[in-house]
Amino acid sequence: MDGSVRDPVDAPPRLELRGICKSFPGVLVNDRVDLTVRAGEIHALLGENGAGKSTLMKIVHGVLAADSGTILWQGAPVRIASPADARRLGIGMVFQHFALFESLTVAENVALGLEERVPMDALAARIRAVSDGYGLAVAPERHIHELSVGERQRVEIVRCLLGDPHLVILDEPTSVLTPREALALFDVLRRLQAEGRSILYISHKLDEIRALCDRASVLRGGRLVATVDPRQETARSLARMMIGTEPPDLTARADTGADAAAPMLEVEALDLDRDDPHGTDLRDVSLTVRPGEVLGIAGVAGNGQNALMRALSGERLLARPGAIRIGGVPAAHLGPRARRDLGLAVVPEERLGQGAVPELTLAENALLSAYRHGGLVRGGLVHRGQTHGFASRVIHAFNVIARGSAAEARSLSGGNLQKFIIGREILQKPRVLVAAHPTWGVDAGSAAAIHQALVDLRDQGAAILVISQDLDELYTIADRIAVIAAGRLSESRPTHAATAEDIGLMMGGLFEGAAPEPAGGTPHVA
Amino acid sequence: MWLRLEPRPERSRVMVYLTPLVAAGLTAVAGLILFAALGHDPGHALYVFFVAPLTSSFGLSELFVKATPLVLCALGLAVGFRGNVWNIGAEGQLILGAIFAGGLALWAGDADLPWLLPAMVGAGMLGGMAWAAIPALLRTRFNANEILVSLMLTYVAGLLLGYLVHGPWRDPGGFNFPESALFGDSALLPALVEGTRLHVGALFALAAVGAVWVLLMHSFIGFQVKVIGMAPRAGGYAGFSQARVVWLGLLSGGALAGLAGMVEVSGPIGQLHPQISPGYGFTAIIVAFLGRLHPLGILLAGLFMALTYLGGDTLQIELGLPRAVTGVFQGLILFFLLASDVLIHYRLRLGPVRVPTAPPGSRPQAQPAQSGE
The missing domain is CATH 3.40.50.300 (P-loop containing nucleotide triphosphate hydrolases)
Structure with missing residues (x-):
């Protein structure tokens, strides 16, 4: 050259x-x-x-x-x-x-x-x-x-x-x-x-x-x-x-006295072997989220976030029930349906194909996770009016740009679909919300709206866990930040006491209890 | 100017319903060419194949007789197909249904038992379900491919039926022909129209259309089948059980195919012999897809495919063409259907060739980069 x-x-x-x-x-x-x-x-x-x-x-x-x-x-x-x-x-x-x-x-x-x-x-x-x-x-x-x-x-x-x-x-x-x-x-x-x-x-x-x-x-x-x-x-x-409009200001953090409340989501010494050759083993992962607080988990993708999400959502079950407690109830052996009954809501990593089915309408996609919600399913039959009504409420409350509840999920832009998925989870009034990469690839306007919604939910007393690669996002909404690296989770620290340099170092695996060598070599990322 | 395909922003709902008609039209055109190449007057041959069977009341009643097992089998298959459960063994499940129901009829002999027919319905469905349970168990327990298992079990079922009618169930007064004794009167389905072979089995098929319609279009379990079929990961996220969908898909298929087998031996046939089905269980796969896996569509597609059986017979009689014509037409229709389905996601345009690109609505969404954990 x-x-x-x-x-x-x-x-x-x-x-x-x-x-x-x-x-x-x-x-x-x-x-x-x-x-x-x-x-x-x-x-x-x-x-x-x-x-x-x-x-x-x-x-x-x-x-x-x-x-x-x-x-x-x-x-x-x-x-x-x-x-x-x-x-x-x-x-x-x-x-x-x-x-x-x-x-x-x-x-x-x-x-x-x-x-x-x-x-x-x-x-x-x-x-x-x-x-x-x-x-x-x-x-x-x-x-x-x-x-x-x-x-x-x-x-x-x-x-x-x-x-x-x-x-x-x-x-x-x-x-x-x-x-x-x-x-x-x-x-x-x-x-x-x-x-x-x-x-x-x-x-x-x-x-x-x-x-x-x-x-x-x-x-x-x-x-x-x-x-x-x-x-x-x-x-x-x-x-x-x-x-085109003023971005919304996130409301000031209310002092909820979260420290005193009983934990709503607890993970205790979770060990989980990978179930496919490219996965990451989780080792001794412990965390606690109390009502009215947001715990952020930072880390580069491929360090065990996916395994942790599947363990939390119930897509992968564990033998020891006490490894995960929701509202104090041992839940690690329960499937997604039973965990939802305990008040858990989940925003998964992938919007299309996991959080929503691309070919189905928004009403059907509302049913996907809200089927335990009042009146959507009666006597084994789907109540069409109720599902469309619920989807319309999500669309309205979260400003989703779509042709209505009969629009196919794949016809929405990424940001709008993500607003729909998050709105669907929040309108079910969860006690615990676990969200992975809530604004990944989402436009700035939708991202701000999603952050506001998460903060509002926190202020209503829900416990929120956000897994994200976006440090700015975690600094914006999290009260405490922990870092996942090579399948191990660091101690969390208050957001105001965590500098970007510290977090960056921890992302590289430099924290107490981190794996001495990055397990399985460099994390593979698709 | 060239013909080119342009992606549609959304799936065309019109085309979903139109492509079966397009396929039928193209099949007719291909038939014209085929008959002309064979040296027959193509117009007349096509008339003999598609229209002549419908011109008599006998022909019409035969159409419903043949459509009944096709519709029953296809309805059951559609439940599985929607959930990505590929039951290819409806033929074997039909045979088992015939064996179970027929065994009961032979045991009863000429005794006049009012509960015999309902019991045969139950036995037929149970037989089909038992046969379908084998691939379901192997799939959920050992992850064995249900396509291969269900297909191979079809041949086992055929041999089992052959053994029974050659051996233990052979009619002692049947001059050593491999067939059972004729069923007693109380084991035969009553006729709907006197003087024809049309029997109440056709009503079973209509009832099944209604039941499957509720199951697939309105029930929550039907919704779960659809989600697992379209996006298994979304099903896992929602807490829907894959194994449950596999069992439901195969057992529904087995139950309705078994009922079809019962209807055949207890209706038009009246005994067991090795050729109780001219491949209804396989043709039903085409019926299910031609009917868009929708119960009402399956009803129409079943009637259409029944016509290919009748048309094949009349062609054999009138023009001396081989029986294989039926199979050729059934193959053509499936071929053209699969080919014209491209129109659901694409539209035809005249214009210069360009690099096709996805419209904004269908482009892949940005997703977090992640490992294949």
Whole structure:
């Protein structure tokens, strides 16, 4: 790679979009979008889920064709009909979901994406050169399944950089990274910028954008709302542009005297062996959640969160009933139905396929977990009016944007479906709520509404356990924070006494009682 | 300009109901070509196959006679299929139902017992359920594939029936033919219309349509079957038992197939012999899918598939075509149905070829990255 791609001083913008329109059957996804990316800038693209960011980027990357509008590259109009066209122009993209074959090596995966045939040795040398040059430690001979998520992302970035792109598009790159990995990524991006490469950076994380980006374009409802200098804006003002209204303020924390109350959810010395080869064993996990408090569990995905969720929800049963107590009642041997009767509600990790059935209506999806709720099932028959009524109450109370209770779950955006699932659990008036990644991949407006709902539920006296990778989220809503690493859980500490550095260190497995060696090597993340 | 498929934002409800008709139409077209290639007047042959059987009251009554076991078997299969329980052995369960009910009839002989028919109904259903319980037990206990187990048990059932009518149950006065004695009058289902073979078994099928309709469309257990079938992980999250759905699916299939077997031997046949079913249990699989796993759809599809049996017979008689024509048409209809089902999720468009992409409504939702724990 030739190192620098600097344009002359008075050069036209590297990429200019003029009046891009794109519609899918029934929806206008991009509405006359203008966007300019200058040479050597990091340009943020902000917007809620469904604002049209991904569609716009797919048009730039040649995956989709615009219905109308012009794309100018270095000032000249171009037609980008395929990702190969984009690559030839010098546009590279790092997707949010990695496209890597786990059983192949790094070099083999890279070779699959190339159009020309390159001998493996030469390719490995090129990979090493790029990874050394940018501080992206990637060993070409390692297999993907041995790599952590952060390392996998580096493979994708190296693959992209091998094409010597003048414009790199990154879709939510930090959503899978630890804070430290994110900082390392920012260093790489700044180095690319210093070489004169342009970067289009899609993210929800407002603080990150303010720290990293020179300019930010905000999309709302398919239209470009504003292009601003994020350093001149606050996180709140950016959020306002994105959502269109003032983001709600979380109500001040009421002093509920939670310390004195009897625990509502207790896990005591839980040991659980993995039930599939890629799982994590849980070892000696203990925690306590009292009424009126939120316990947050931080940690990088794949450290046992999934196993803990399944043990808590009743999807996996344990031999020793006392390992989990709900409201003081031993419950570890009970299935999900009996645990719900004790007052447990669960927001699972996956929205589609676990928390909701994509092909079923919202009314049917309400029934999925609320069937013990008054009147939905009578004499073994489903009461249609009651289920639609319950679903409508959820839709109304939690501001779910949907065509009503007869809409299919998969027709909702991620944020709206998550609001529906959380609303469905909360309207059942649980005494204990366990939620995994409640705002993962959810737009900022929905995330704020979900946080408010959780805090309201806490203030009504429920005990809440939130498992999340998003530290900002835990700092916002949790009263105490504990960290899970390699299947072991740290002691919890009050949120105000837990610094981000401490948490970051604990995520790396540095706490009392942590596994001496990360069990089973690096956690595997799909 | 090219023909291309464009993904729909949501499943088309119109197409769900329309594609069976599209498939029937395409089958007719394929039939035209087939008959022409065989050197027959295609229009006439198609008339003989699809229309002629319906022009007499005898033909109509035969249609209902043949549709009865098809509808019964398909209804039971649909319960399992909705829950991803693949019972392929309705044929064997039907045979066991016939053996259980027939055994009772032979034991009774010519005695006039008012409770005999209800007892035979119960015995037939029990026989089918017993046979279906084997794959259910092996699946829930040892995770054995129910497709293979239920299919292979069909051949065991056929051999069991063959052994009985060649051996212990052979009619002593039957000139050594492999068949049982004729059932006594009190073991025969009364006719619905005098002078035809149409019997009260057809009413059993209608009652079963109603019962399965309530079970699948309105009961909570039917909802659980649907959830487990569509998204097993969601079923696990909700606390629905997979094993319960497997048992329900197979036992419903067994009970209704067993009832179909009882209806056959106690209705049109009146005795046991090795060929009590021309593959009703297998054809019922096509009926279930052609009817969209919906009880009313199954009723219509059962009538249609019964027509292919009758049409095959009339073609044999009038044009001298082999009996295999029935099987060919049944295969064609399933083939075209599966092919045209693509229209439920996609629409046909004329236009230049483009890289197909998912519309916003159907794109995969962002999910937390996680290990395969």
